Amino acid sequence: MKELLVQAFREVLRSLDFEAAVREGIARLPDPPPKRVFAVAIGKAAPAMMAGALASPWNIERAIVVCPEGTPSSLPEGPQLELLRASHPLPDARSVEAGARVLRLAESTTPEDLLLVLISGGASALACAPPPGIGFATKLEVTHALLRAGASIVEFNTVRRHLSRLKGGGLTRAARGPVVALLASDVIGGKAHDIGSGPTAPDPTSVDDARAVLQRYAPQFASLELVASLAPSDEAAARERHFIVLEPELLAERGARALERAGWSARVLPPSMASVSVLADEYARLARSLAPGQAVVRVAEPSLEVDPASSGRGGRSGHLAAVVAPRLPRDVAFLAGASDGADGTSSAAGAVVDAAWAAAVGTSRHADHIARFDTAALHAGTGSAILTGPSGVNLCDLHLLVRATTSSGAA
Template identity: 35%
Template sequence: MAVRVCGGRGLGREVAAVVAGLEKGLAAVNPEKLVRKHVKTRAGKLYVDGKEVDLKRYEDFVVLAVGKAAAPMASALLSILEELPVRGVVSVPRGTNVKHSLKPLELFYAGHPTPDEKSMKAAEKMLKHVEDCGRRSLAFALISGGCSSLASLPAEGVTLEDKIEMTSALLRAGASIEELNTVRKHLSAFKGGWLAKKTSCPIISLILSDVVGDRVDVIGSGPTAPDPTTYREALEILRNRRVHVSENVWRRLEKGAAGLYPETPKPGDPCFRHVKNIVVGGNFDAVKAAARKMEQQGYRTITLTSRMTGEAREAARFLSAIAMDIAYRGIPLKPPAAVVVGGETTVTVKGSGSGGRNQELVLAASIYLKGLERVVFASLGTDGVDGPTDAAGAVCTGRTYRKALAIGLKPEAFLANNDSHSFFSKVGGLLKTGPTATNVGDIAILCVSRR
């Protein structure tokens, strides 16, 4: 997958090296390759994570794929299952270029990041497929980032519009993915383990993680995973974040906390005895591959973390401090050096501008790094989409701040207005990939060369 720098002419060899690192990170989380790594056939036998699955026990195979990587994951699994009788559903974001036939699976192009009627229909069809499973059925759930939007079925008393409003309010308040999904699961008839609860047939879930820490109950809001969170916790999140949500949402959560609605299936629930949740790939795979590429290009490299969270501009402050220590003191590495991190930051939106967490991270870094020679910093969303923009992320150098001033722009004003996309559109440095058909969170690379 190519990463293109827009308006990046003359940015130099260091930018090219960082872009090569990002491209290698993306290649490492190719969904088809990850499925084939964990599911294999040998001599007519099926092996999942090295353990044999006795195909003679089954005569009905169900494939339910949902998320940004659903199409390539389903394509890989269909080619492995070959002539076996398969039925099921695939739900991908509207506009996805599905390159291979997924027949006999039913394909839905659903709303993302905002769910729509197709999202509801896909969730309903998936529940119907597992409800129709019998003693000789085996189900595969292929889950990746975007699942929460692409298969969305509101619980009793809640509308799709209620859920959309709640999600938007929490995102603008800077809620973490864990907080967001805690609330989502308690407003859903699909997430939070309910898919697993609807059947007694074995389910093998192959999960591509876009969540820091790879918690299966958080990825895609955990349709096949036990949910340790509660209605009371969901209420506490809304109160602490002081967000405006509909009366339907408050009523559902308050009644649930009072025991008037059943809790989501919890750890220890018998329904999970027949479920195997397997994380086939995640952010660390991308970070590790990017770091290896930076080493191959001659940079002393450290993989700092794959669990970066918190406000984007605060993460930028921390990483910029590391860049200064490398440049001026040679710690923790002497130049030429690269620091690779992964994870997913958040942005508390206070302005009216356009951007995403990666672009905001890089804009903030351009301010902290101003005047520092031979430094490059880039951050990229592995799904190719950073916020409601056409960019995947951005790249800056120690000269970006000065370049902005020279054309009459004040970086601090753009940051205050959460307008990172407009800033990099004018200054140059937007990173674009188009849809990548994968999603494991974000990758960022900090590169400091010799003076």
């Protein structure tokens, strides 16, 4: 069963076509093709999304693509197209340089030019532009603190928008003419201002909202001088339009279809942003209630609060799988995988487990790795890690829980 789950996960990733989504999104726009287009793509799916723009009838004068190291790309690099790579989930010096170049490109447009912005998951870390008075080191410390404290992606992005000249509509403010953004959402129920921290979108949150998040998760930074983002009432906001071309729910739909082709009867659960511990309890209950041949599928963006003293490596998918495994009936298997192929600080997309895996690991070893938030080493050493490499896809995490097709089956 575990092998079938991994095959289904890989099948889902292969089925997601970000290039076609952008190409079709441009074709659906009601306006005639603009005379000149300047294009920016930021995120884990940036190369594929830019490929879709280049395949459209639009005349792209100049383009910048910013993506993580290892992301596959076949784009024709040259004077008109720059491919920049930076770090994720924590930004680095290359992220700052990428942010500066993107802002300069927007500022080079005229009122007659269109700025096309293509955003996918990971954009927030890949292109950074800290405001004056807040150095990159401080921004990195804030990011690290929020990650470890278990802030949700929505809370995380609320702070990011007020710690940047690029996010929170900063790119729209920098542009001289109209702005169109096509978004591949990696935020469950997220609005445009949540996706990539909203480089083009007007922001309904305030400095006070961001400060409240800091006060809750990282009070040592609550007194930082935050900046106002682009408000919906600002004049520049009227120049921006955005369209979501891919959403996380598609991941669950494709996952259900893949399991059905493999012989299971699959039910899609509502998306979740609950914590890892809450989801682990839910999956343990569901595992006991599944009939033979039944499966449940969910797209999720769980939070995981990590002990600041921990030096372990891993991510929320691998951690969730490890926590769930000992609570599974012997004929049930569970997969948790990050669609981008990178689960936190691990080198895996996630993990696939069952009760036999937990028994082989042993209670003491299992508890030790969980306590140290070191599940990457645990899965790497026991063959449960899912290794895909950077997928060029990012639509949250996919969870698959299945029971064997016969009641006497063993996982």
